[in-house]
Amino acid sequence: MRLLLIDDEAPARAKLRRLLQAQPGITELVEAADGLSALALLQRERFDGAFLDIEMPGLDGLSLAQQLPTGLAWVFCTAHQAHALQAFDLGAADYLLKPYTPERLAAALQRLRQQLLRPEAAAAAGAGLRSALQQQQPIDAHWLVEQRGALVKLPISAIEWVAAADNYIELHAPPQHYLERRSLASFLAQPAAQGFVRVHRCHAVNAAHIQRIQPLPHGEAELTLSSGQTLRVSRGYREQLRG
Known part of the structure; x- marks a missing residue:
């Protein structure tokens, strides 16, 4: 080669x-x-x-x-x-x-x-993802998370993805993750979460951490994030991303 x-x-x-x-x-x-x-x-x-x-x-x-x-x-x-x-x-x-x-x-x-x-x-x-997954600069905002009974500032830029878990969300900032009582929709509605995009009914990703987008059968796709974590993009959300 x-x-x-x-x-x-x-x-x-x-x-x-x-x-x-x-x-x-x-x-x-x-x-x-x-x-x-x-x-x-x-x-x-x-x-x-x-x-x-x-x-x-x-x-x-x-x-x-x-x-x-x-x-x-x-x-x-x-x-x-x-x-x-x-x-x-x-x-x-x-x-x-x-x-x-x-x-x-x-x-x-x-x-x-x-x-x-x-x-x-x-x-x-x-193809077509740029219209929804806008190019993101590092975000200086912070999210308050509970750690050992105290509230700690977690930089939004450190959060790779957020998962819905019943009435809670899991904030994944490898190697740590944090649990908070809130819906995924509520999280995404916050101004600090403007760099996140929903790619599945159960999770959203920080666009700045997307390293690879791999097409899958049946119109789905797989994202690889900075930590190596892979997440599924469901067909419906992928089509929405195409705009």
């Missing part, structure tokens, strides 16, 4: 090259220091996949992704999680947050290979 590494920081390219060279199936690694240079290379040469930084001078990674040739699979590599939803909507195979581990890079490479094999399924995974 021939890959193009696009990043304006030479040390970042060097690290990515070193880690990819340890992976099987890589035949050649070519580097580009900015988006315009990458486009010029892509017009002259054929690549199987690309690893793109997002924040680059001139043509940034998001703009570059919209101009990539058909048949090329790509992964975003960035230090900022705020662009994850837009990345999936553009059709990224994965969204790799810096600093990443060799294990996480291997998983991203596997998803890139899967997209090359099944491009139509990979594109469907994130």
Whole structure:
């Protein structure tokens, strides 16, 4: 597999090259220091996949992704999680947050290979979600939770997902979770919960923590969150997300 590494920081390219060279199936690694240079290379040469930084001078990674040739699979590599939803909507195979581990890079490479094999399924995974899962910046708001008999401020940005449990909700902020007497609808109605979206009648997710959207049979989907937790998106809610 021939890959193009696009990043304006030479040390970042060097690290990515070193880690990819340890992976099987890589035949050649070519580097580009900015988006315009990458486009010029892509017009002259054929690549199987690309690893793109997002924040680059001139043509940034998001703009570059919209101009990539058909048949090329790509992964975003960035230090900022705020662009994850837009990345999936553009059709990224994965969204790799810096600093990443060799294990996480291997998983991203596997998803890139899967997209090359099944491009139509990979594109469907994130299509249309941006209209409802708006790109989220880290939220500074806090939620008061009970811990050992005292009220403690829990940053909303730390909460990955919220589950309905009868007349209670479970706030999941890995590795901790908290129980509160409140309905899921009531939680979602609060201004502090504006970054959450309901994807199932039993749970809602913090959009900033979505790392992957995988299509499933019968119109459903599966989300992977920052902690590795996977959650089902029911068909009805997925269709609503498509707007």
